[in-house]
Amino acid sequence: MPAIVRMIGEFGLDYENLRVEQFVVAEDGNVMIGFGRLKPSPDAAEIGCIGVLHERRREGIGKLIVEELIRRGPDEVWITTDIPEYFEPLGFAGCASVPTSIEQKLARFRDFLGRRNIIAMRRIKS
Helix, strand or coil: CHHHHHHHHHHCCCCCCCCHHHEEEEEECCEEEEEEEEEEECCEEEEEEEEECHHHCCCCHHHHHHHHHHHHCCCEEEEEECCHHHHHHHCCEECCCCCHHHHHHHHHHHHHCCCCCCEEEEEECC
């Protein structure tokens, strides 16, 4: 978990209420090369903290992590992101109405972290 926490800080990802059981980790041998999180809330399940080592990006690792989190999650999952174009091909779409927990997170990230272009996206399993 310390390596995940370090990378979350390095990548500027959501560090709220981290629990080891929420994470999926991609490894190459004994080296962690990526990770992602399925974070439950009372009103939503959120995929987040998707991170891949810089030198291993563009190999499809992030996509595999997101797909595994979708597989493990409930029928409806949410993500907050400032790169929606990455998640659209994975079935995520913007949504006008969002759960309270996601709206509160958006407000925190916009107000306190200055990430004005962050949005919420939803994916429903077919």
